[in-house]
Amino acid sequence: MLHFPQNFLWGAATSSYQVEGGNSNSDWWHWEKKNGLVNSGPACRQYELFAQDFELARSQNHNAHRLSLEWARLEPQEGEFSEQELKHYIEVIDALVSRGMEPVVTLHHFTNPLWLSDSGGWENPAAVKYFLRYCKFVVSALAGRVRFWITINEPLVYIYHSYILGVWPPQKKSVLSAMRAEGHLVAAHIKAYRLIHKLYNDLGLDKPNVSIAKNVQAFVACRDNFLDRLGTILRDYWYNIRIIDKLTRHNAIDFIGLNYYSRQLVEVKNWGIANLIMDTCSLNHHPLKKNSLGWDIYPEGLYNLLICFKKYNLPVIITENGICTDDDGLRWEYIYGHLKQLHQAIGNGVKVAGYLYWSLLDNFEWDKGFTPRFGLNEVNYDTYARTPRDSARKYAEVCKTGAI
Ligand code: FCB
Numbered sequence: 001m002l003h004f005p006q007n008f009l010w011g012a013a014t015s016s017y018q019v020e021g022g023n024s025n026s027d028w029w030h031w032e033k034k035n036g037l038v039n040s041g042p043a044c045r046q047y048e049l050f051a052q053d054f055e056l057a058r059s060q061n062h063n064a065h066r067l068s069l070e071w072a073r074l075e076p077q078e079g080e081f082s083e084q085e086l087k088h089y090i091e092v093i094d095a096l097v098s099r100g101m102e103p104v105v106t107l108h109h110f111t112n113p114l115w116l117s118d119s120g121g122w123e124n125p126a127a128v129k130y131f132l133r134y135c136k137f138v139v140s141a142l143a144g145r146v147r148f149w150i151t152i153n154e155p156l157v158y159i160y161h162s163y164i165l166g167v168w169p170p171q172k173k174s175v176l177s178a179m180r181a182e183g184h185l186v187a188a189h190i191k192a193y194r195l196i197h198k199l200y201n202d203l204g205l206d207k208p209n210v211s212i213a214k215n216v217q218a219f220v221a222c223r224d225n226f227l228d229r230l231g232t233i234l235r236d237y238w239y240n241i242r243i244i245d246k247l248t249r250h251n252a253i254d255f256i257g258l259n260y261y262s263r264q265l266v267e268v269k270n271w272g273i274a275n276l277i278m279d280t281c282s283l284n285h286h287p288l289k290k291n292s293l294g295w296d297i298y299p300e301g302l303y304n305l306l307i308c309f310k311k312y313n314l315p316v317i318i319t320e321n322g323i324c325t326d327d328d329g330l331r332w333e334y335i336y337g338h339l340k341q342l343h344q345a346i347g348n349g350v351k352v353a354g355y356l357y358w359s360l361l362d363n364f365e366w367d368k369g370f371t372p373r374f375g376l377n378e379v380n381y382d383t384y385a386r387t388p389r390d391s392a393r394k395y396a397e398v399c400k401t402g403a404i
Contacts, residue, residue, distance in 0.1 A: 002403060003402060005346065005352075005402075008352075008402055009063060009102055009353060010399035010402070011062035011065045012062060012066070013066035013067070013320050013357070013360070014361065014363065017068075017364070018043060019044040019361060020044075021043035023072060025072035025073065026111040027112045027113070028110070028366075029114075031168075038369030038370065045384050049384065050092050053360065055099065056377060057099075058099040058101065059396075060393075061396045063101055064102040064356065065101045066104040068106035068153070069107060071116075073088075074089070074137065074138060086137070103145065103146050104317070105148065106213065107131075107134070107135060108151065110154075110168070110366070117169065121170055121181070128191060132191055136199070139196050139199050140203075143200055143203055148208070148209045149208055150210075150257055151189045151192045151212055152185055152188065152189050153259075154259060155186065155189075155243060159182045160178075162181070163178035168366070186246065186247075193253070194252070209255050210252075210254050212247070212253070212257060214256065214257060216305050217264050218263040218305065220232065220266065220301075227268040227271070227276075228266050234277060238277060240308070255353065256309055256312065256315070256316045257317050257319040259358070260320070260321050262291075263296040267279055267285075289330065291323045291334075292325050292326060292371075292372055293324055297334055297337070299334075299340065302342065303341035303344055303345050306345035310349060315351045317354040317355075317356070318354065318355045319356055320358040321335075321355065321357060322335075322357050322374050323374065324373050328389045329390075335394075339355065340404065358374055360375065361377050375389070376391055377389065377392055
């Protein structure tokens with residue numbers, strides 16, 4: 001048996017747009033309709049069914065749960081905040097706390113209020129001040145109930161899809177726009193970090209724990225040559241390390257939130273900055289088992305990344321790790337494999353404080369619609385019934401015993 005530390009946070013993660021349904025004031029809602037994509041529609045209907053879902057998580061021995069607040073619900077028009085939606089989220093958080101689950105709350109998870117997108121989105125410098133105003137509204141109300149905050153989910157994933165690849169709203173393909181938007185997201189985090197700490201201090205509360213959820217990937221050289229090795233080093237710095245490094249330099253991070261899924265096989269085809277940063281092996285050299293979206297399953301990558309983040313001497317929470325698959329046996333193999341690596345990293349001195357599986361439920365997987373099944377619990381999209389998978393039961397045992 002491998003034992004995890006006492007007071008370890010065990011649970012699962014979701015995001016509001018992916019599970020709530022009916023987020024008609026969010027930019028993504030309008031974008032999916034305009035582009036004829038699968039509509040998120042009622043999603044998992046969690047806006048109504050949250051208490052039932054949290055009861056399910058509790059029955060599976062989770063002691064923590066990550067969820068996000070939908071900014072567009074809380075501020076449907078610029079500067080007009082909804083007390084009614086705030087009340088809803090207070091009920092949501094209370095439903096967790098009363099079941100003995102630690103809420104880990106994300107303030108921004110990919111979607112924006114439509115009014116913000118219409119005024120230039122994250123390219124507009126004013127987005128920073130809008131974000132702070134929204135933070136002040138919700139954090140002041142929830143401070144007494146929440147100890148863990150994630151300001152922004154995966155800033156680079158958002159920037160890459162929305163401003164480089166142009167496959168998510170606002171569908172730009174411009175390095176300049178990407179740099180501008182990234183600068184504003186990072187500035188928004190740093191300022192929100194200070195604001196959240198100040199609000200807790202003014203209210204006489206214990207210091208909160210504030211971070212971002214940083215997506216990290218294992219970059220592995222496809223060939224043993226200089227170009228692939230250089231590409232790997234550059235990507236590791238540019239993609240995995242750079243932002244966390246900056247936040248630590250600004251003293252604007254209390255723990256490191258990591259979202260880890262997969263490996264990228266680096267095969268640089270030519271000299272050139274774009275090649276060095278983006279070329280991957282397309283011929284499936286070094287094949288591994290994959291999830292249903294074709295992402296490589298590579299648990300040792302998690303270990304290597306944790307060792308690399310050890311130098312910051314901060315607690316780490318795995319804020320997402322999961323697999324979409326129709327083979328639930330593979331899901332359990334994935335979870336078990338990653339927990340083993342996590343345990344090894346803890347043994348080697350990394351202060352890991354929690355693990356949140358993505359996701360509690362099958363849900364709306366952005367531009368991929370409802371086909372990828374990431375859930376510990378299956379969702380039937382006709383009846384909205386939730387059915388625990390075998391992996392949910394096995395994970396429940398881990399949450400109960402704190403051991404694998
Ligand atoms: C992450 C996102 C999350 C979900 C998983 C599969 O990048 O944060 O919303 O889509 O991937």
